[in-house]
Amino acid sequence: MTHAETQDLLLDLAFGELDAQRAAEVEEHLAGCAACREEKAALDEARRLSAPFRAVEEPPPGFDERILEAARAEAHHQHDGNVGKVIEVTGSVRPLGVEAARIDAHAPVKARPAERRRPKWMVRAALGGSVAAAAALALVVSTTLDARRTAERASQAQGEDYRIRVKPAAPEAVDSALHDAAANGELDRGRAAQAKEHEAAAPATESAPPAAVEKKQPGVVDVMQGPPAAALEKQDRVAPVRTPAHNVPAKRAAEMERGREQAADALAPPRDAPSAGARSTVPASSGDKVAPPGVPPAPAPAARPQAAASGQAAGPPAPRDDSQAAPPKLESRMKAVAAAPAAPAPGAAGMEANAQQARHAGDYVLAASLYRQAADLRRRDDDRPSAAWNLAHAVECLAAVARFDEARQVRDELSRLYPGETTALSAARRALREVDVPRTLPASKQK
């Protein structure tokens, strides 16, 4: 065995990973090679010095309880013949399936439908495997582990039915808009199926910056469990899924993707009379419809009044200013982007600021597009680090909405143009790591 081969195998030897014959060969070389002996001795010494590290530490008391409870609930779920799969999206939604895909690290997204007596549309979506649709409708944002813990603790204290709730409160606008989507899905399955394609291309992942979560500002959407019977009754009729207005842009981003003109249309007040009528009880709603992309706002008279009901079921109405503050911002963002090709660019720095803002608002598609434009400008100025970082951010944003192919393209562009910007490059790679090492993640087996 050569010296180089031995060097390669010293660690294997130290850790007992060699079979007897190979080990003997390495030992034989060691006997005659001082350099290798020295190296081996240093490795062994390091291992002895760090031996206390091998101590296994016990998790704190109570560690198992929540996990086991979840495990039992899940097992029960699968075999009570009552409902289909539980949908929990941790990460973004991938076309035709759900898996723990990558999302902006700052904003893991979960969706979990009710455990029993789920709203019909949810059950249908789950059973039908229309996961993207379900996720798009029922996306629940919980941006920190703490928020999640709170939710789960609360859930333990109550019954066993899930409902989805926002705290502290959310604009009725989104509620009723989401409800639109739900109603559409139920009324028109064909359309919903068509819509799936669009949703798959642009899943409505939503997020809030971590800071907002900690302060429990609007933007925290929690999965709560086990409401009292009265709440359940309402829940039966309507999906109490509500998101705050400033989380809507993800959906807007989805629309943009389909075409800027359509996006502009979406900003217009709703045209269908029944909707408008129903919304008169919830004045904040007009600007913020959330429907899966591709599902045109269809009149859904039967479902309408329930939207209002859910508004009461899930918590106090949001302060008016919360719900109304967002739409103008959205609109101006939309316009800024729509105008971008024609109007002179606002400069790289401004574009980066806008991109960051869009990102924080969960508007990942918009953010990615702005980052890429900013990268072009930076490149023209020969500011390579900034250009590289903008591309890296674009990759992160695209990965956050499961646009992995695009994300990879941008990553490749980054590595081609700026091979020296290793930090940016590694950030971009990291954003795609779960997707690029998929063998260790369970593949989705949605029917």
Place this chain on the structure above:
Amino acid sequence: MPQEPTDEDLLAAYQQGDPGAFEALLRRHRAPLFTFLVRMLGDREKAADLAQETFLRIVKGAQAWEHRARFQTWLFTIARNLCADHGRRERFRRADSLDSEGPDGEPSMVESVPGTEIDPGRGAESARLRPVLQKALLSLPAEQREVFVLREQAGLPFREIAELVGVNENTVKSRMRYALLALRKSLLAAGVSEELAADEPAVDARLGRA
């Protein structure tokens, strides 16, 4: 000879609706996983959070799991990603921008570790070296640290670490080598001797497991 069910057997049983199988899996992996996270983060509370989160994700993903990778690899993949996300969040909190990332692109996962002096007055039965070791470990780049912990403490063979981390085996070994040599240097500099280390209570965690 009583045959212990493999992790994969247990997961399959759980897929069939046997919650007891999951409990067995949890018992088997809770402490090693928790320890991995403690070593990576230097923070027991955070480690407990992330370990719980890891298992919850396993619960949620169990139905869709296919026997294409070892359970343990899956488990540590999730934990590792949570770790990185945690680091990113921490950094985000500090700077509100990824642009301020450190030079190696890795988050500094821990701000400081208390108690880095060896107290010779304390008995050998106490874990007095632990903080010194932890500090030395945290001073390693995260990519070396994780390889070290996965090999030394979790007992994963290099080949599996390579699969988990997504680099080739030689890269893993080279990281391991740097990690060991750097640790040796900093531990010796901190006054850790082999005698002290040998006194430290340590459970030999599946060393040399293939």
